[in-house]
Amino acid sequence: MKGPKPSVEPFVWLGFSAGGMVSALLVPVLLFLFGVAIPLGWLESPEYDHVLAVARHPLTRLVLLGLCVLSLIHFAHRFRFTLIDGLQLRRYDGVIALGTYGLAAVGSVLAGWVLLFMV
């Protein structure tokens, strides 16, 4: 008797779950700071030397790279199912999966490039 086909599904789900957790912990406060509070002048914008030092710290690079990659996997998986279940597009799952996971892959490479070489 043949067993079930090996599937990548559990690994994608693990990425979805881990990405959901780290993004939930880190994204609200960072988006509040750099997207709302600092632009509106509620908080003073940090000095250049300070943000440069923080951004260049190895721990910052590591955490932000993990955050970016896992968040993108989380986005890809969740948005794929939003489209195929929410908009009833299951027929096009092949293209949708390729597009969402492909976007996450490209974004992850971009994140690695920026965080490891550009700062």
Place this chain on the structure above:
Amino acid sequence: MSTGQEDFLAVRLYRQPVSRLWWLRRPTYLLFILRELSSVFVAWFVAYLLVLVYAIGDGESSYQRFLDRSANPVVIAVNAVAFGFVVLHAITFFQAAPTTTVVRLRGKRLPSAALAAPIFAAWAIVSAFLIWLVVLA
């Protein structure tokens, strides 16, 4: 699922067509789809963060230009909406985590409430630390 009887009667299961707008029917459905859509704003944040980090690496004038552009009313509006969505994501994810993660202590499953509280506490601590690191340190 297929039974011999079905084959004999040559019955095809009827699937009621579901409207593409099914999620507008009830507030709980709408909340579900909004929660799922939060993922788009998580991706938006990743892009925004990478532009910020790139600008920092590019030099002081690029960083200043990023700050000026981030103060554009349209950008602030997008980020304010995105902030609402990522908070929805965080709350719903933290609420679901104790249900999806089974933690056993001395052979007994810990109740959900016992797990939710430390997660929310960790969220508060991490957020406070990052505010300190970015603007106060």
